[in-house]
Amino acid sequence: MTVFAVAVFVIAYVLIASEKVHRVTVALGGAGVMVAAGVLDFEHAFHSEETGVDWEVIFLLLGMMIIVGVLRQTGIFEYVAISAVKKAGGRPYRVMVLLILITAGASALLDNVTTVLLIAPVTLLVCNRIGVNPVPFLLAEVFASNIGGTATLIGDPPNIIIAGRAGLSFNDFLVHLAPIVVVLVGALLLLCRFMFRKQFSYDPARAAEVMRLDEREAISDPRLLVKSGVVLLAVLVGFVVSATTGTAPATVALLGAGVLVLISGLEPRQYLADVEAPTLVFFVGLFIMVGALIEVGAIGQLAQWATEATGGDVQVATFLILGVSAALSAVVDNIPYVATMAPLVESLAGSTGNPDNVLWWSLALGADLGGNATIIGASANVVMLGIAEKNGYRITFWQFAKYGCLVTLVTVLLCVPYLYLRYFAFA
Secondary structure (H helix, E strand, O other), rough: OOHHHHHHHHHHHHHHHHOOOOOOHHHHHHHHHHHHOOOHHHHHHHHHOOOOOOOHHHHHHHHHHHHHHHOOOOOHHHHHHHHHHHHOOOOHHHHHHHHHHHHHHHHHOOOOOHHHHHHHHHHHHHHHHHHHEEEEHHHHHHHHHHHHHHOOOOOOHHHHHHHHHOOOOHHHHHHHHHHHHHHHHHHHHHHHHHHHHHHOOOOOOHHHHOOOHHHHHHHOOOHHHHHHHHHHHHHHHHHHHHHHHOOOHHHHHHHHHHHHHHHHOOOOHHHHHHHHHHHHHHHHHHHHHHHHHHHHHHHHHHHHHHHHHHHHHHHHHOOOOOHHHHHHHOOOOOOHHHHHHHHHHHHHHHHHHOOHHHHHHHHHHHHHHHOOHHHHHHHHHHOOOOOHHOOOOOOOOHHHHHHHHHHHHHHHHHHHHHHHHHHOOOO
């Protein structure tokens, strides 16, 4: 049964990586095969804390998607983007800097996929107005979304999986990952100045046109904006204090979504339009497949091999996880990768020690930052690619990788001294 479960998972993984079959189809098919073959029964697949679907992850994502769906109706994201461009005086590099900062910040507070969905269309409009190629801006934003999303529990889907498996709070991610993310965003700004230096031609006439835009016209519902802002702030505060109150982040997100829906007066079709049902279904199938590997002992065996490879040394394990995670997340989507690695890291932590949860931070940094290397490395990348193609801008796999691999290499290398100094040298 172990060989069968591993074979099904490997085939599913290859299909997801190749993108020849939609990942939702693969995840549901793989989960169905696991259950039908008796690797997992219904109880273990849907109700077991160890091998079943992590419903907290599902409902946390659902709650945040609904909140963002309501926020979209206010026009606040367009307002922020246009304001930033006007503050930059229409100069391309200044525009890029502000859009990177907005994207990184929004990705930490919302999630990187949603941020790309909201910022990319505005970027296309702005780039058209100032007469520059939008591709470098879209690439910079997706890199910023993956880096910024690393800072918090809700910013990047892999972090949600890690939090669920390791029992980490919103505050834990903020305290341990936000400092290095600030450094990485600064590094990205410098890299973009170098990588896209030929794309920053300034057209005074076009810039003047942008300056005539009135960002206030983007706000379509001021009253709803105030309501949404109050609820979103309450939700973020709820995330911060959840560790002390014992309230699950999913509960906070769902409560916030429920309150906002109640006071917004919107029709369900309006706020549910932003709910990524395929993403949620994909998670369900993925959790079941990974649960099957845990059930047959495959994950435990991998953990044993990993422990032997590190010699039980936590420093070796930390940097091995960082490097391997960055490399593998470049060639496969980082969501299934982290879902697979989480139980392995949990077992490895018990064998080598895990001071200040350093192994979990190493996994998060490697997977989140490695997702920048290729188009298929992170969900936000695929979303950005689709938006670009829909608007007539085709970004090839190798065009993305040319810049993405450099960004990944630099940011991952910057994490090495951070992890060493904070968790080992001055622990």
